[in-house]
Amino acid sequence: MQATATHKHTILIVDDNTEILEFLQDDLEEQYTILTATSVKKALPYFEQEMITLVISDILMPETDGLEFCCMIKSNIELSHIPVILLTAKNGVPAKIEGLEQGADAYIEKPFSPEHLQVQIANLLSNRHRLRSYFSSFPLSTIHSMAHSSADEQFLNKLHQVIVQHLDDPDLDVDLLSTKLFISKPTLYRKIKSIADMTPGELITVTRLKKSAEYLAEQKYSITEISVMVGFNSATHFGRCFQKQFGMSPSKFLIQGQSE
Template sequence: MHIDLAIEKSVILLADDHVDILDFIADDLEEKYEVVKALNGQEALEYVYAHDVDLIVSDIMMPQLNGYEFCTKLKEHEKYSHIPFIMLTAKNSLQSKIEGLEYGADAYIEKPFSPNFLEAQIASLLRNRKHVKDHFQRTPNSPLDISGHNKSDQVFLKKLNKLILENMADPALCVDMLAERLYMSRPTLYRKIKVLSDLSPNELINLTRLNKATQLLLDGEYKVYEIANLLGFSTASHFSRNFQKQFGISPKDYAAKHK
């Protein structure tokens, strides 16, 4: 069988203090995903801090840092709150399910569970994340739609959008400036924006500027070269080329069409 090595597998982090359960879950997932194992919440947390992870499956009862604490630390942290979190537990009660979701888990699965069910849940959460990304690409008039995100990600996206809008007239606006203002490293911010929007920071900045341009063109108060200057484009022609590429129509024709 030919395997296309260019296709990058999603990274699934498994956290459970029982090695046999880790191996049981990993055996079922390793064909489709890159699987990483951790024996407690603290070990898993440190791995997330140091590596890219696409989804987490964690037991609740673990030494050093239990599943509730592990989930809470991630969901309250702007850098990692976007990572889908599946919580496993032997507790078979409605209250324990409610607790799991209240701590920020995206899904809750009782032990013993069907490997097929877990795999379906993982695929569903990863697919939902992709749908949110696709929305960014399809909806240029709202490049930072936040409806599909959890509360922590919504706070981050609102802060990011506000920062871009406040500084879009500055031609020097870039990922380094955003990272400094958001107190994140450049790689961390890049990864966070990429996961939430499937755009690079520079693409997001450009798209936000162009979104603002459509509003200014519809208002009719500014000429094209004035809008270019207001939005931080180096020249009116540079602005027009970017606008045409994004919307398939020149700024001048867009304004005329929507009068």
């Protein structure tokens, strides 16, 4: 196993064929941190130990096959955000449909070109990056825009509800989120970091600012009133945070809304 490099995405590859594992690792390790396992049972501990960005799995494996593995990932609220690429020797539309029905994000038939796999990986990761950027940069974009599965959407809904319910509490933190969501702090951190590329604390701040944008758009409250409503102790600090996050001051955002 290779040591995790913080500047690289971490990809977990699962295949009972060691030659394929070695081939894929050799092909991908220049760009990504690669973890390998010859069975689903051996792969599962990695999810507790590492920040897995993407999973590549063969379908035809003994004990637990790739379809079951994909279903396990996509139905687990702690893992459902992780994109899955399935590899298979099965040809034809029915086999592909079977894989996609289990929640696979991409389906590649063997034999495949390394370039094809590289492009699929890059597309999945860049798409997630674009959604994160859209969410964090646009004041009125919603947290649901980052969901990639129904399990993700349920998690993000619950997370958003808890934050909004405690929005005016300056002491809202990861401990409260962990308690309300019945998720351990390490798991919550990994989940939020993987979906939003933020810490829980950063997501709380962004949610406060987005809620403030909603209030500003309603044009019912002053900027000072809104800063208190969303949990900032100082209107000046609120203004600085809003400017840093969205590239404009609250007053400029308010003026834009009035002119539309």
